[in-house]
Amino acid sequence: MAGTEIKLTEQRRVILEELRKVRTHPSADAVYDLVRKRLPRISLGTVYRNLEAMSERGMIRKLGGCQCQMRFDADVTNHYHVRCLKCGRVDDVAVETCEVLERALRERSDYAILGHHVEFIGFCPSCRCAGEDERSDQPEGAGER
C-alpha cells in the first residue's frame, strides 16, 4: 500500500525526528538505538515496520536498492545493470560507463575512490505488461522485497 495515508503516531514521529537529526545514514538497528533513548519501550519490529512504511511513501529513503541476495556475473568488464522491482530480474544496460562522475568526485571528496556502480530500477518487459493490467485494482507494493 504505497500511496495510502499514514497516521503520525508517537513512534513514527520520533523515528522521523531522530533520522532527520543525523547525517550518518543509519541502519535500522542504529535508528532503534537512537529512538530508544526517547521511547525505551519501542520494539525493533516497530522500527523496521515504520522505516519500511515511511520509505514506501517517500517520507524517507532506503539506501542500497539491491535486494539482500547477491548476484554474480562472469562479465567483469565495466557495465551497468537494470533490476526489475517486481521479479528481481537483472539485465545489462546499453549505456557506456560514466568515468566523468568518478573524476568529478575525486576532486571534491576526502574518500579514496576505488570505483562506483550504477543500478537502474524499473519493470522488466513482462512485469511491465502485467502491471498495466492490474494497475486499476491493485496499487502494487512495487515488490520492494
Added chain:
Amino acid sequence: MAGTEIKLTEQRRVILEELRKVRTHPSADAVYDLVRKRLPRISLGTVYRNLEAMSERGMIRKLGGCQCQMRFDADVTNHYHVRCLKCGRVDDVAVETCEVLERALRERSDYAILGHHVEFIGFCPSCRCAGEDERSDQPEGAGER
C-alpha cells in the same frame, strides 16, 4: 587474501563455466542449482566460498555492492552516496545527479525505468590513513563484507 593465486579445482572450474554460460546474473543458490547438475555432490558452502574467492580475484563480479544491512536517509532529494569499504560509513557526495544516463537508457531499453542509483566505493578519510600504514605488512581484504 585478494591477490593470491588460486588453484582451479574441478568445483571452481565448473562454477566458472556455468556462470559464463548464462546471462541471468544468478544468485548463489541459482549457481548451486546449475552446478549440481554436473557435480551432484558439491555443497552449497563450496559454491559460496568459491564465488567469493573468485570475485575477490576479479575473475567474476559480485553485484549489489552494498552490504546486506539497509541504510536510511531522511533526505529524500536526489543525491548520490559513497560507502567506505572498510568501516561501512556512508556519506553524501557533491556531484549532481546525472539524468542524462536515465534518458539514454529509456530509449534503448525495454524496461520501464523508474530511477537509478549510484554508489561510489572507496575508503573514508580515517580508514584511508589506517590502510596506508598497514599496507606494507597486510594486503588487506578490502573489507569485502
Added chain:
DNA sequence: ACAACTAATAGGAATGATTACTATTCGCGG
C-alpha cells in the same frame, strides 16, 4: 607404492538482518 603435509571440500550448525505472527494496547467516534 607409501608417508607426510597442505589445500579444499561436504555437510551441517550458527549467525544476523529482516519479516511474520499474535495477544495486547491505543485512539476515537458514538
Added chain:
DNA sequence: CCGCGAATAGTAATCATTCCTATTAGTTGT
C-alpha cells in the same frame, strides 16, 4: 463507557550467508 480498526510489543520464524570440523584430494619426497 463501548466498540472497533489500526498500531504496537515481544517473540518466533525465515532465509541468505558464514562458520566449523571431520574427511578427502592432491602433491612432494622416499
